Amino acid sequence: MRAAIFLSTVLLGASASAALATDAATCEGLRNTVFSGGYVTSARVIPAAETLPEYCEVRATALPAISIEVRLPLAGWNGKYYQAGCGGFCGILGRADAGAGWINAMRPGLERGYATATSDSGHHGLSVVDAAWADNNPHAERDWGYRSISETHRVAQVMLEAFYGSGSEQEIFQGCSTGGRMAHMAAQRFPELFDGIISGAPAMNYTDLVGTKMSYLMQVNLDADGNPILGPGKDGLIGDAVMAQCDAVDGAEDGVIADPRACEVDLSGLQCTGAAGDDCLTEAELDVLAKWRQGPVNAAGEQLYPGGIPEGSExxxxxxxxxxxxxxxRLVSAFADNFGAYMAFDQDPGHGWTAADFDFETDPARMSRSAGFYNADSPDLSAFRAAGGKMIVWHGWADAIVTPYKTVDWYEKAAEAAGGEETLAENVALFMVPGLDHCGILAGPSGLTQAGLDPMTPLEAWLADGTAPTSILSAN
Known part of the structure; x- marks a missing residue:
């Protein structure tokens, strides 16, 4: 499907490509690779370690400022390519590969013999909640929004051509959260770039999610003096009450809520009858909880983003x-403050702006330009489906930051646009995972984290022989 991009060289096949010289000298020689719109900054051999093979690490810049890392196996390249997204506001090249997880990491591809790549999305940040780089910088916002996806792919293919003698014969993209947004962006804006896509907990509509919804979650939790109403320490009290009412709704008492939509929770029994304490909830705290469950609305009561904080996420x-x-x-506060100050609006208010300043009547309309750069929640996947692409979308039902209700809403609309869920299922599979935190970062009552998930194996089978995935749970 993508072979025409790289002309007849790809037709040589993986075995012929991998037979070309791929030693240390060849790797270091990539420092002299010349390509349009960018340049190589370093090339070196990284010894095999733990589960990773020996590989050639190439770092390059795609103009104006997208830092890219490409990893090329010195032996055993399978002829394919694996690209990883990045989390939060990104800005730290290869951050995901510094840890043990597979989310937004190149590791899953490299372990299986793929050539891999990722980027910092076009800027350097002090942390993944630092958005000061975007202050009155539409070029950087564009690169973060969508351009770094195609530029990373382009530069990586240049390196593959130079190192192996051909580009890849199959391409896969994997990402979660912002990386999930990038996955949806790839399917919609670059429908022929990737054969397979893995999208986890996709923050696919950043302006409504981070701009509107996160500002709402913070605002409704402030008292008259600007202090949080519901603070640390009562999540256990609330979570225990929720689990007691919802656990058995699915017919099994297993410490996991299968689908929070199926349970109506009543927390009035926790209301303080005397002095406020750690063992009860004040009227103000109960009001915050009701608004968190509801999600953002304007003065007319119109829902501004699908759903709120799901039961089971406590x-x-x-x-x-x-x-x-x-x-x-309390990372939602940091994301909302930085996004609104530097990334959200057509004119950035800058340092000092906080989520408390967001106006739910007028501010959603002031994010029109950034919506065009960032958002990838269109239900129209016709071009990706026509190209034969396969996409696995997954989301934890206990995700407290990127609401799973939006992903379900998107999938239902995508099915309608495709002419029915059966038609959509030929190219897109959705897995909603009970009890799972955002991107499987923290372990919940069931102990499930990202380590218990493996969407890569079923995606490979789907691409290889058309076997549609039935689970993304790891077999290990």
Missing amino acids: PFWWLWLTGNADGGG
Whole structure:
């Protein structure tokens, strides 16, 4: 399907390509590779370690400022290519590969013999919640939004041609959260670039999610003095009550809520009857919970983003919503503040703006330009489907930051646009995972994390022989 991109060289096949010289000298020689719109900054051999083979690491820049890392196996290249997305506001090249997880990492591809690549999405950030790079910088916003996806692919294919003598015969993209947004962007804006796509917990509509919804979650949790109403420490109380009411709804008492939409929770029994304490909820705290469950609305009561915080996500609230006693977590606040200050609006308000300043009547319309750069929630996948692409989308039902209800809403609309779920299922498979945190970062009551997921194996089978995936749970 993609072979025409690389002309007749790809027709040589993986075995002929891998037979070409791929030693240390060839790797280091890639420093002299010349290509349009960019340049190589370094090339070196990285010894085999743990599960990773010996590979050639190439770092390059695609103009104006997209830093890219390409990893090329010195032996055993399978003739294919695997590209990884990045998380949050990105800005740290290869961050995911510094840890043990596979989310947004090149590792899953490299372990299986793929040539792999990733990028920092076009800027350097001090952390993944740092958005100051975008301050009045539409070029960087464009690169973060979509251009870094195709540019990473382009530069990686240049390196494959130079190193192996041909480009890849099959291409896969994998990402979660912002990486999931990038996955959807790839399918919609570059429908012929990847044969297979893995999208996890996709933050596919950034302006409504981070701009509107996250600002709402923070605003409704502020008292008259600007202090949080629902703080650290009560997530356990709330979570226990929710689990007691919802666990058995699916017919099994297993400490996991199969589908939060199936349970109506009543927390009025937790309301304080005397002095406020750690063992009860004040009226103000109950009001915050009701608004968190509902999701953002305007003054007319119109829903501005599908759904709110799902039941069963309480064990993860400290990281995303409430923080902990040590001052850690509460990342939603950092994302909302930075996005609104530097990335969201047609005119950036800059330093000092916070989520408390967001106006739900007027501000959604002020994010029109960035919506065009960032958002990838169109249900129309006709071009990707026509190209024969296969896409696995997965999301945890206990995700407290990127609401799973949006992913379900998108899938239902995509099925309608395709002419029915049966037709969509020929190219797109959705897996909603009970009890799973955002991208499987934290372990919940069931112990499930990203380590228990493996969407790569079923995607490979789907691409190889047309076997549609039935599960993404790891067999190990």
